[in-house]
Amino acid sequence: MTRSILFRGLLLLALALMAGCESAPPQRDLDVQRLERSLDQLANDRRFGQLATAELDRARGAVQALRISNSRGPDALSEIYVAERKVDTAWAAAQARDMENQRQQVNQEHSELLVRAARRDATNARRELERQRLLGQIQAEESAQIAQDAEQARLESERSAADAEAARNVATQQKKIAVAQARAAALSKKEAELTAAAAKSKAKAKAKSKVGGK
């Protein structure tokens, strides 16, 4: 009787141990399938598929370990949690590499645009220099013209002054001539008067002598 009870006890113990070693619960299978689908989706993605192969392999390893794991309770939940994080890490790593590629591309564009801008600035600087040079040339020419005009004006002014002086001299001379001519005329007139007076007195004297001779 005692023996039978003991055998039953052992049988129950063995069954309990076997129950502990039974296959993974269905929930874990669902998680494994979900994670594997996510990894397959990443691996087959045209854009991200080849960008994070190392992380993808690590995540696959974690999911594979989860598939064959016999853990239960908190350990099982923890394994699922870690595997999920690794799958997320694989996706994030692929996106990060893709973003790095974009960054290089945009950086390349940026460099090209900077080169274009630098060329544009250099061209503008050359144009400005040429403009300033032409402006300087024009200003120099204008200054030379102004100086020439001023010299011309000065010469004209000198010439006018000389002409005025000459005119003044001529006028003075003419005035002197006129005075001299007037004086000469006066003298001539006076001479004529004297001559007439002399002739008159001579005739008077002659007449007197004629009267005396008779």
Added chain:
Amino acid sequence: MPSVSKKIHVTIAILTGVMLAACAPTRPPPDLLSNAMRSLEDAQLAEARTYAPLELRFATERYEQAQSAMNATDYGTAARLSRESVANSELAIVKSRLGKSREAVDALKIQNEELRRDLDSVVEENQ
């Protein structure tokens, strides 16, 4: 009969011993917590506070819980939480890298757009 009973008792005692040994707390690898701490530091250096705050918070919380479990000699829990902390830190580091790259790309795109607009406007002026 007594000898059979004795054998059965011995067998039960051995089995019980094996089961108790299996349930005893296992000490985690000595570098498990330090791994978690290093990963956490790396995540902070990667500016996860800005680019992956949620993952950094999870990693920090799990690391602190792992430390508490370690102090309570609950090594199994400490090991489990350490692994979870490391997984979150690694995710935070990668997400920070992604965030920084995205930020740089966005900034460069804006600069490129401004440069392009500037160059185009000059071309139009010259025309």
